[in-house]
Amino acid sequence: xxxDLAQMQPGETGTVKAIQGGYGLIRKLQNLGVxxxxxxxxxxxxxxxxxxxVEIDNMQVAVGFGIAKKIIVEIDECK
Amino acid sequence: xxIEKILLVxxxxxxxxxxxxxxxxxxVIISNxxxxxxxxxxxxxxLGDKSVMIIDVPGTYTLKPTCEAEKVTVQMLKEGxxxxxxxxxxxxxxxxxxxxxxxxxKIPVIVALNIWDDTKHRGISIDIKKLEEQLGVPVVHTxxxxxxxxxxxxxxxxxxxxxxxxxxxxxxxxxKIGKIIEKTQKLSHRHHTxxxxxxxxxxxxxxxxxxxxxxxxxxxxxxRFIGEGLIGYIFEPLFENLWLPLMMSLSxxxxxxxxxxxxxxxxxxxxxxxxxxxxxxxxxxxFVPIGMVLPYIVSFxxxxxxxxxxxxxxxxAVLLDxxxxxxxxxxxxIIPFILGLGCNVPGALAIxxxxxxxxxxxAATLMAIAIPCMAQIAMIVGLVGQRGGKYVAIxxxxxxxxLIVKGLxxxxxxxxxxxxxxxxxxxxxIPQTQAVMKKLxxxxxGFLKEALPLVFLGVLFLNTLYSLKIIDFFADIFAPxxxxxxxxxxxxxxxxxxxxxxxxxxxxxLGPLNLSTKQLVIGSTILAVYFPxxxxxxxxxxxxxxxxxxxxxxxxxxxxxxxxTVLNLIL
Numbered sequence: 001x002x003x004d005l006a007q008m009q010p011g012e013t014g015t016v017k018a019i020q021g022g023y024g025l026i027r028k029l030q031n032l033g034v035x036x037x038x039x040x041x042x043x044x045x046x047x048x049x050x051x052x053x054v055e056i057d058n059m060q061v062a063v064g065f066g067i068a069k070k071i072i073v074e075i076d077e078c079k
Numbered sequence: 080x081x082i083e084k085i086l087l088v089x090x091x092x093x094x095x096x097x098x099x100x101x102x103x104x105x106x107v108i109i110s111n112x113x114x115x116x117x118x119x120x121x122x123x124x125x126l127g128d129k130s131v132m133i134i135d136v137p138g139t140y141t142l143k144p145t146c147e148a149e150k151v152t153v154q155m156l157k158e159g160x161x162x163x164x165x166x167x168x169x170x171x172x173x174x175x176x177x178x179x180x181x182x183x184x185k186i187p188v189i190v191a192l193n194i195w196d197d198t199k200h201r202g203i204s205i206d207i208k209k210l211e212e213q214l215g216v217p218v219v220h221t222x223x224x225x226x227x228x229x230x231x232x233x234x235x236x237x238x239x240x241x242x243x244x245x246x247x248x249x250x251x252x253x254x255k256i257g258k259i260i261e262k263t264q265k266l267s268h269r270h271h272t273x274x275x276x277x278x279x280x281x282x283x284x285x286x287x288x289x290x291x292x293x294x295x296x297x298x299x300x301x302x303r304f305i306g307e308g309l310i311g312y313i314f315e316p317l318f319e320n321l322w323l324p325l326m327m328s329l330s331x332x333x334x335x336x337x338x339x340x341x342x343x344x345x346x347x348x349x350x351x352x353x354x355x356x357x358x359x360x361x362x363x364x365x366f367v368p369i370g371m372v373l374p375y376i377v378s379f380x381x382x383x384x385x386x387x388x389x390x391x392x393x394x395x396a397v398l399l400d401x402x403x404x405x406x407x408x409x410x411x412x413i414i415p416f417i418l419g420l421g422c423n424v425p426g427a428l429a430i431x432x433x434x435x436x437x438x439x440x441x442a443a444t445l446m447a448i449a450i451p452c453m454a455q456i457a458m459i460v461g462l463v464g465q466r467g468g469k470y471v472a473i474x475x476x477x478x479x480x481x482l483i484v485k486g487l488x489x490x491x492x493x494x495x496x497x498x499x500x501x502x503x504x505x506x507x508x509i510p511q512t513q514a515v516m517k518k519l520x521x522x523x524x525g526f527l528k529e530a531l532p533l534v535f536l537g538v539l540f541l542n543t544l545y546s547l548k549i550i551d552f553f554a555d556i557f558a559p560x561x562x563x564x565x566x567x568x569x570x571x572x573x574x575x576x577x578x579x580x581x582x583x584x585x586x587x588x589l590g591p592l593n594l595s596t597k598q599l600v601i602g603s604t605i606l607a608v609y610f611p612x613x614x615x616x617x618x619x620x621x622x623x624x625x626x627x628x629x630x631x632x633x634x635x636x637x638x639x640x641x642x643x644t645v646l647n648l649i650l
Contacts, residue, residue: 010283027249031090031140032503033173035253044283050401051410051500053282058201059170059506060282062397064409064499 001075005042005052005068013041014075021070029071032061040073082160084132085124085236088152088181089165090174091138092505094193096120097223098165099135102233106521109514110387111505113138114414114432119155126236134159142180161187161239163232168192168220169201169506171264175256178214182242188216189239191232195220197506202269210263216240224511274507281394282504291398294391298382305378306457314370318354326352326362342542346591355462356591364538367458367587368531373523375457379421380522381515388510388518392417393502400500406486407441407493408433409500415442419450421522423615426450430622437495441486443619444631447611448638449482451582454530458586459603466596474604477646481608481638529614530581537577537584544573565605565643567598578606579613601646609639 002017016038019026029035033056043053049065063071087095091113100107103122108115114137121134139149142156156162164181166174171192181188190210198205211218217238221228247255280286326344333340335347344352345359354366386392392414400410412433419426426446433439451459463470490497544550550573554561558569570592578585589602610632611619620628 027141027143028501030249030253031173031176032501033170043279044287046284046397046401048401050284051397053397053504057170057172058203059173060278060504062282062393062400062410062500062502062504064400064501067499067501 001077003073003075005040005054005063005071005073006045006049006065008042008052008073008075010042010044012075013039014073016040016071017074018072019070020072021067025067025070029063029067033057033059034061034063034071040071082126082129082131082236084134084159085161085163086155086159087133087135087163087165088156088177089138089193090140090167090170090177092503093138093165093167093170093174094223095138095165096135098163098191098193098221098229098232099133101223101226101229103133106517107135108518108521110384110392110518111390111508112387112393112414113503113505114411114429115387117428117431119151124233126233139177141177142184156184156186159186161189161236163236163239164188164190165193166190168195168198168205169203171203171205172256172260175259176252179244179247179252179255182214182216182244183246185241187239187241189232189236190214190216190218191228192218192220193223195228196222196225200269200272202267204265204267206263210259213259213262215243224514274509278394278504278507281391282397284398287394287398291395294386294395298386302375302378302382305381306375309374309377310370314374318366318370322365323352323354329361341546342539345542355587358538358541358588358591360535360538363587364535364584367583368454368527368534371461371587372454372457372530372583373526375453375460376421376526377519377523379453380519383417383421384515384518384522385510388508388515390505390507393504396502397500397504404497405490406445406483407490407497408438408445408486409498411500411502412438412442415446416450419446419452420456421453422526423447423450423452423611424618427611427615427618427622430619435495435498436627437493438498440623440627440631441489441493443623443627444489444634445482445486447615447619447631448485448608448635449478451478451607452612454581454583455586455607458583459607462586462590463596463599463603466599470596470600473600473650474607477604477642478607481642485634485638530583533581533614534584537580540580541573541577541584541588544576550576560640564640564647565601566647567602567643568592568594571602574602574606575609579610582606582612597647597650600650601643604646605639605643608635608642610635 016036038056041055043055045052051062051064052068053062087099089095096107096109096116102124105122107120116137119134119136123130124133136152136155139152142153144150144153164178207218217235219232219235221232281290330344343359343361345357345362348356352362354362357363396410396413399413403410415426415429418429430439430442554569554572557572561567561569561571574585574588585606
């Protein structure tokens with residue numbers, strides 16, 4: 001199933017498919033390890049469109065809600 | 080090869096400063112969150128029989144800078160002879176991007192694979208030999224905290240080589256990194272440790288918010304407990320039993336009406352020295368910074384140091400992100416606020432971790448106006464607290480309301496949007512006693528070295544102004560505002576003047592004025608909001624530029640006028 005990071009449920013794991021943003025955003029996310037092809041697990045989601053925290057390569061990153069909507073993820077089907 | 084300047088370059092929060100401190104013996108502030116170092120520091124190190132300069136540059140993810148701190152790094156790169164690329168071994172893949180960029184340049188590089196000790200229990204194994212082959216430059220494993228591998232690193236600095244990577248695009252670099260990782264790193268499955276469970280709990284909203292409230296409450300209790308304990312059991316007895324008799328004999332020796340008596344001892348209150356009211360250099364001038372402020376500085380920085388090294392602050396930033404958006408900021412702006420509670424100067428410097436001019440401006444003015452520094456807080460607690468805890472609470476509640484109202488207004492008025500948070504959250508690490516103590520002593524000696532002279536200067540300045548009757552001149556000019564709007568005696572003008580130098584002395588000066596409780600509350604609040612101290616102001620001019628700082632000053636004056644008037648009307 002293809003969705004975005006904001007809609008992913010905490011605990012779900014998927015693969016980053018694309019980042020629908022400008023060059024600057026893509027770079028900044030890359031710097032933190034978020035880029036197409038990476039396995040990503042949603043850790044938590046804060047109320048009222050708050051930041052989303054994810055785990056990538058053993059490391060946690062907090063991503064604002066608006067940015068999370070631009071990160072397209074394919075969720076693993078195994079569950 | 081002639082080596083004169085060595086640069087420490089790496090991603091944020093990989094331990095560059097720890098290695099820097101190990102190499103040079105120079106003490107620098109080290110914490111467990113990205114962006115601790117916003118300015119570069121330099122020191123000397125022996126390499127063979129020569130002394131070379133080592134520069135600790137702010138962390139960067141890439142050589143194509145995306146923010147102010149990163150620009151500094153890229154600029155510095157041109158001046159170095161060798162780069163020690165500090166890499167987080169627990170996060171090899173992401174860190175290698177910067178390494179490849181460095182290897183594409185014409186500068187010799189040696190890689191320090193830091194935080195090596197953490198790889199084992201994280202189930203990461205890295206083949207250093209193979210990594211060296213792949214990168215074509217020396218790779219040394221290190222652990223900055225325990226100084227493991229530092230000697231090997233020094234020994235191999237002369238082997239640093241210019242990389243042979245061809246300049247490539249983003250995608251190519253990541254492809255290369257993927258191949259390198261495949262050949263050199265193995266991950267094995269492992270169970271979550273207790274700390275990692277705690278990491279998850281403190282970032283999920285349902286458990287994280289109660290944990291945050293608990294931590295802040297505990298921090299507050301501990302700061303108060305240690306601060307009051309130090310004052311009650313150590314500093315007050317010292318001043319009362321040892322220093323007071325000494326000062327009394329000095330007072331008798333000098334004679335009450337002499338000039339020297341006035342400068343050193345100040346005024347006698349009913350024939351006795353009163354450490355709060357006498358206002359001489361050796362009485363109040365010493366008692367305020369050491370007897371009243373220092374104990375709280377000790378307790379605040381001890382607790383802050385532990386929270387910093389544990390890695391809690393970035394999590395608090397995430398939890399508060401939503402709230403901070405209403406003020407036109409994102410969650411990470413709490414870092415300058417929290418540092419500002421200790422002293423506004425490091426708080427002002429930390430504004431550099433924010434990217435855009437708008438958020439810098441909002442964060443700077445909010446901090447300068449609504450975040451009192453620990454010196455000032457200690458004085459308010461000491462002085463206003465005598466009239467009842469309720470009044471101290473009124474002052475802090477007022478400041479909190481100002482913070483929110485001003486943030487809401489600035490967010491509405493200023494063009495643009497609050498930027499979104501995008502932040503790496505470091506793993507929890509158990510703070511090491513030695514490291515926490517070292518940082519505490521650095522901050523304490525910083526306070527004593529920078530604040531003590533200014534306190535003396537403030538007291539001296541005040542006494543001179545009084546003797547020359549200059550205060551009376553200003554008092555008459557400002558009387559309409561002070562008495563008319565704020566309900567304060569015109570003599571309080573002197574506190575506003577000294578407040579430019581030191582806020583703690585200024586609050587202390589309210590003591591001898593025989594104010595009513597209401598006046599004391601208004602006076603203390605105005606001293607907190609009207610203007611930051613001169614040291615903070617200078618840093619803010621540098622960070623924001625003159626033009627923005629003039630705007631900020633205008634806001635400060637308006638806020639002070641309004642706050643004093645409103646408090647005078649409703650209290």
